[in-house]
Every structure is written in structure tokens, then in C-alpha cells.
Amino acid sequence: MPKFYFEDFAPGWTAAYGPRRVTREEMIGFAAQYDPQPMHLDEEAARHTMLGGLGASGWHTCAIMMKMIADNLLLDAASMGAPGIEEVRWLKPVRPGDSLTVRGSVVGTRASQSKPDRGFVTFRWEVFNDRDEKVMTLICPQMLLRRHAGAA
Amino acid sequence: MRYFEDLNVGDHMALGTHTFSAEDIKSFAALYDPQPFHMDEAAAAQSHFGALCASGWHTIAAWMRLRVLYGQREDAERRARGEVLAKLGPSPGFRELKWLKPVYAGDTITYASEIAEKRISNSRPGWGLVFARNTGTNQKGELVMSFIGSGFVERRPGAS
Numbered sequence: 257m258p259k260f261y262f263e264d265f266a267p268g269w270t271a272a273y274g275p276r277r278v279t280r281e282e283m284i285g286f287a288a289q290y291d292p293q294p295m296h297l298d299e300e301a302a303r304h305t306m307l308g309g310l311g312a313s314g315w316h317t318c319a320i321m322m323k324m325i326a327d328n329l330l331l332d333a334a335s336m337g338a339p340g341i342e343e344v345r346w347l348k349p350v351r352p353g354d355s356l357t358v359r360g361s362v363v364g365t366r367a368s369q370s371k372p373d374r375g376f377v378t379f380r381w382e383v384f385n386d387r388d389e390k391v392m393t394l395i396c397p398q399m400l401l402r403r404h405a406g407a408a
Numbered sequence: 409m410r411y412f413e414d415l416n417v418g419d420h421m422a423l424g425t426h427t428f429s430a431e432d433i434k435s436f437a438a439l440y441d442p443q444p445f446h447m448d449e450a451a452a453a454q455s456h457f458g459a460l461c462a463s464g465w466h467t468i469a470a471w472m473r474l475r476v477l478y479g480q481r482e483d484a485e486r487r488a489r490g491e492v493l494a495k496l497g498p499s500p501g502f503r504e505l506k507w508l509k510p511v512y513a514g515d516t517i518t519y520a521s522e523i524a525e526k527r528i529s530n531s532r533p534g535w536g537l538v539f540a541r542n543t544g545t546n547q548k549g550e551l552v553m554s555f556i557g558s559g560f561v562e563r564r565p566g567a568s
Contacts, residue, residue: 305498323441346500
């Protein structure tokens, strides 16, 4: 049974997960499969790009963050997935060997108007590297079952 | 890549298709999004999705791959014609991502990208920012995902 339902989240809720080290091999492996641009694949070519050196695909950073949130929260929650993402900002490159920490907070919650068994919790997630630089922010509504469907 | 000045709002790119196999859905999910409805047919059948479906991040990763390959084909054609290629920078982010319908095992998604907005970068001289509406449509013609992506594109040298 899930430990966390819609009702368990409200503004003031915070969490921190990690650190999670990102290796050069997995950065290049993800890029080769999903984002084969030189700035994500090849150190020498990346030096001549705006990133100034090898940097992870932003989608890889999203995917790593997703796994950390799933392992630490969603697999224990009555998660019904997310209808989308309001906004992602890629603020700094993620470099080979960086250890990422994820910090989360709740922006707001609302019960579904049309479906009494569920509600939406909007989270703000921030990803930091081990130099305490913010590398990514994400604002995402998460759909969760209510503990007692239809209860006020 | 074309220079910033040569890109126009409304420019449309048909990026191609990707078919999601059950094996691919599960292996992406195991690495990045191990929720039961992305990992296991029986658990997915019990969920509100009703059947195994791809992580939303997987549906976008497949878009990204096709977008990069499209750009590489375009660059190869320009190079063959002797044209100078503009540099493509990284993306500062995206917004308004909507996962509108589940992508189920066996679905074939057709991806497209259309330039929605462009402006000169305030912070980086010599660069512009281009915003595109990116979409995926399934074999039934239903829009399954869309988002507004962005990226830095080099300005034509000497452009004012």
C-alpha cells in the first residue's frame, strides 16, 4: 500500500535526495542514444561550444532527477503520473563526475474538479551540483490518489 | 544549422517516427522512471492507464534523438552545397510540456517541430534564441505530447 497520498502534501513540505554521482560513461551513453550532439558526446568538440567542455544532455539531467524522485518518493506514493511540466530551466552544465542533489518543495495543491478520487500537487524541484551551484529547476504538477476518495 | 536570421516563425520540420516496444519502455523506465505502469504489464493493467505505457521522459527523449538526426541531415546537405553552417548552442530550458495521452507499447509516434518565436539574446552577443513548438502524434492521429523548447542559434556574422 502507498504511504503517501494527495492529502499528505501542502506548502511547507520539503525534501532533499542524493547525492547521485553522474559518470562520464553514462553521460556519453545517454547522449549517444537520445541526444547525439558533440557538446554531450566528445570532450574536444565540446570545448569549442558554448558549454566550454563536455556537459550532460539536459534531458539526461531530467531523467536522473526523475529516478531520484521515483526511488525516494513516488514509489511510496499513490502516484498517477504527471500531466506535464510547467517549466524547466537548465542553468549550468552538468559535468562528468558531478554529484547531484535534488531539493523539492510544494508550490500548491488542488483536488481534481472532475474526478473525486485524485488531486494535483505542484512541486518545485531544484538540482544542485557538489559546488552548490543550481544546475536545473523544474515546476511540475503530480497527480496523486486521494486517501479517501471524494472526502473533503 | 541555418543562421538565426535565416530561421522564420512557422518553419516546420517533419522529424520522423519512433515505435515504442514493450522492451524499450521497460528498460528506459528501469533506468530513469521505475513507476509500476512503466515497468510491468500486469501492474499497468491495474492502473488508470490500463496497459503498459512509456515514461513521458522517454517520449521526449525519442523526440530529441529525431530532432538531432534531422539537424545532422540538414547540415550534411548544406555542407555538400558548400554553405557555411551556423553553430547551435545548448538550450536554456523549455515550458508548457503536456503529456496529453499515454504512449502504449506498440504505438508509433510521429514527431514534428515548428518555430514559434525568435529573439536576439540579451546576454550573449552573437547569438539568438529560437523557440519551437514540438509535438508527437500517435498512429490514430491523437496529439500525445507537446512542449515549447528553446535553443541558442548563432547569428550571421556582421548581422545587426
